[in-house]
Amino acid sequence: MSEFLRFVSHQIEDFAMQVTFNPVEGTGTVVYNLSLVRVEDLEQTISVFRATCEAGVSPSSLIRILYAGEELDGFVIPQNFCGILTLCSTTLDGLLLQRGIPSNPIGGGVIEVAENIPKRFTHLIKYEYTTIDPLQVLVSQEITSVHQVMKHGNGSILGNIRECHMEAEDDVEEVLDELTEGYFTGILDLGLPNTPCLGVAVDPQYMGLAALGGTNWMAALREEGISVTMQAMKGLCDISTMEFVSQL
Amino acid sequence: MSEFLRFVSHQIEDFAMQVTFNPVEGTGTVVYNLSLVRVEDLEQTISVFRATCEAGVSPSSLIRILYAGEELDGFVIPQNFCGILTLCSTTLDGLLLQRGIPSNPIGGGVIEVAENIPKRFTHLIKYEYTTIDPLQVLVSQEITSVHQVMKHGNGSILGNIRECHMEAEDDVEEVLDELTEGYFTGILDLGLPNTPCLGVAVDPQYMGLAALGGTNWMAALREEGISVTMQAMKGLCDISTMEFVSQL
Incomplete structure (x- = not known):
C-alpha cells in the first residue's frame, strides 16, 4: 500500500521465517529484544527480571548481558549502559511457521488480569x-501494573495475540506441549475456533493464541522508576548464547 | 468487532461531532490535549511551546494553564504539577464533519522534513x-527531532492524516482558507485525489490531508530532557477559555 512504510506484521514475518528454535532440545535461532539500562541499575534490573520470571509474567527466563563497547549485529552498547537481551515472543510465531501452521499475528496490547486469570485485552x-x-510503545505509557499482578494477581500486563487455523489445532497443541519445558513459556490463552480470544475477534476458521509480552519485565522496571529504553525484535541470535537468569 | 475495545477512529468521531469551532470568528468548542509538567518546569515549558509556535511546528498557539487543585472535566491537577491545555488536531476533523465533508481519519505518525518541506511519513x-x-505513544519514543526541524529545517516531526472525498474538494479548500487566520493552522499537505499523500495511500475517490500533530511541542520538551505526560483528546472546551501564548 504505502511505498515506504514497513508495517510490523511484515517485520514479524521477516524474523519468524529465520527462527530455527527447537523447544525440546533448547537449540536454534530465536528473536531477541534489546534493552538498555544504566550500569548502576544493572543489579536491580536483573532482580526485577528474575522476579517477573518467578511470578510467571515473563515468557522466558533466558537472558544475556552486554557491557559498554560490546557489539551485536552492528549495534555497540554505549558508555555507561548495559544491554539486556531477552526473548521476543515473535519466537513463538517463528515456531508456528516452522511447523507449517497457518497463523497471522494480530496485535499487541494490555491484558487485564483478575485473580491470576487473564481476562481480556483492554488495549490493542x-x-x-x-x-x-x-509493546515497545505501550511499555512507556504507564498503563500497566505488572507489580500488582505479581503480588496480588490483579492488574494489567502486556501481551500479544495471533490467530492459527483451526484445522491445525493438533499441531498447535503439540507446539504448546513442547513449550511447557521452560525455554519459552507464557502462553496465556488458546481460544476456541471462531470465537474471540481474550475479547479479540478472530477470522472465520481461526482460533486466537495469546501470549505474554517479552516486555513485561521492562514495564515492571519502569513502574519502579528505573529508566529503560528498548527495541523490540532487534535481531536473531543462537539460543546457546543466552543463559537462564537463575544461573547468573 | 471486539466487544470491549474502543479504537481511536471512533474516539475521534465522538469528539469531532461535538466540535462547533468557527475558525473565522474564533468561537465555539474545540478538542484539547492535556499535558502535565512539574511546576518548576512551567517557565521552560511555555518557552518551548512558544518556540514551536513561532517555528510553525505547532498547529495552534492557543494555550491554557491549570494549576494544582484546579479541576477540568472531573480531572484534578495533582500537587506540584501544572496542566497545559493545547489544541488537538481532532478539531480539524470536527470542522470537516461540521461542513458535511466526507472524511476518514487515517492515522498518526512521524513525518520526515527536509529543507522545511514535509517529505513523507516514516512511521504510521x-x-x-x-x-x-x-501520537500519544510516539511522543515518548525518542524518534522525533523537532528541534532540528526548528533550527535547520531538517528532521522528524509528528503529524496525522485523514482522507476527504474528492468531490468535496472545494469545501475542503474553503476550510483550509479560513484556517490560515491563526487559531488553528498547521496543514502540511493536501494530496491529489487517488494519490498517496506524504507516502500514505488513500482510498479510491479520496485525497489525503496531512496536518501537524498538536504534540510536537511535547516532543520538543522531551528532547530537552523535560518530563511531560499527556493525554491526547482529553476533552472539549470553549475556545474562549484559551489564549494565544503571545498574550501570556
Missing part, C-alpha cells in the same frame, strides 16, 4: 497497521 | 486499529 494495536512495535 | 499507526492515540 494491530500489527498490520502500525510501523512501530505495539 | 492507523486509528482504526489502535485503542491508544498514535
Whole structure:
C-alpha cells in the first residue's frame, strides 16, 4: 500500500521465517529484544527480571548481558549502559511457521488480569497497521501494573495475540506441549475456533493464541522508576548464547 | 468487532461531532490535549511551546494553564504539577464533519522534513486499529527531532492524516482558507485525489490531508530532557477559555 512504510506484521514475518528454535532440545535461532539500562541499575534490573520470571509474567527466563563497547549485529552498547537481551515472543510465531501452521499475528496490547486469570485485552494495536512495535510503545505509557499482578494477581500486563487455523489445532497443541519445558513459556490463552480470544475477534476458521509480552519485565522496571529504553525484535541470535537468569 | 475495545477512529468521531469551532470568528468548542509538567518546569515549558509556535511546528498557539487543585472535566491537577491545555488536531476533523465533508481519519505518525518541506511519513499507526492515540505513544519514543526541524529545517516531526472525498474538494479548500487566520493552522499537505499523500495511500475517490500533530511541542520538551505526560483528546472546551501564548 504505502511505498515506504514497513508495517510490523511484515517485520514479524521477516524474523519468524529465520527462527530455527527447537523447544525440546533448547537449540536454534530465536528473536531477541534489546534493552538498555544504566550500569548502576544493572543489579536491580536483573532482580526485577528474575522476579517477573518467578511470578510467571515473563515468557522466558533466558537472558544475556552486554557491557559498554560490546557489539551485536552492528549495534555497540554505549558508555555507561548495559544491554539486556531477552526473548521476543515473535519466537513463538517463528515456531508456528516452522511447523507449517497457518497463523497471522494480530496485535499487541494490555491484558487485564483478575485473580491470576487473564481476562481480556483492554488495549490493542494491530500489527498490520502500525510501523512501530505495539509493546515497545505501550511499555512507556504507564498503563500497566505488572507489580500488582505479581503480588496480588490483579492488574494489567502486556501481551500479544495471533490467530492459527483451526484445522491445525493438533499441531498447535503439540507446539504448546513442547513449550511447557521452560525455554519459552507464557502462553496465556488458546481460544476456541471462531470465537474471540481474550475479547479479540478472530477470522472465520481461526482460533486466537495469546501470549505474554517479552516486555513485561521492562514495564515492571519502569513502574519502579528505573529508566529503560528498548527495541523490540532487534535481531536473531543462537539460543546457546543466552543463559537462564537463575544461573547468573 | 471486539466487544470491549474502543479504537481511536471512533474516539475521534465522538469528539469531532461535538466540535462547533468557527475558525473565522474564533468561537465555539474545540478538542484539547492535556499535558502535565512539574511546576518548576512551567517557565521552560511555555518557552518551548512558544518556540514551536513561532517555528510553525505547532498547529495552534492557543494555550491554557491549570494549576494544582484546579479541576477540568472531573480531572484534578495533582500537587506540584501544572496542566497545559493545547489544541488537538481532532478539531480539524470536527470542522470537516461540521461542513458535511466526507472524511476518514487515517492515522498518526512521524513525518520526515527536509529543507522545511514535509517529505513523507516514516512511521504510521492507523486509528482504526489502535485503542491508544498514535501520537500519544510516539511522543515518548525518542524518534522525533523537532528541534532540528526548528533550527535547520531538517528532521522528524509528528503529524496525522485523514482522507476527504474528492468531490468535496472545494469545501475542503474553503476550510483550509479560513484556517490560515491563526487559531488553528498547521496543514502540511493536501494530496491529489487517488494519490498517496506524504507516502500514505488513500482510498479510491479520496485525497489525503496531512496536518501537524498538536504534540510536537511535547516532543520538543522531551528532547530537552523535560518530563511531560499527556493525554491526547482529553476533552472539549470553549475556545474562549484559551489564549494565544503571545498574550501570556
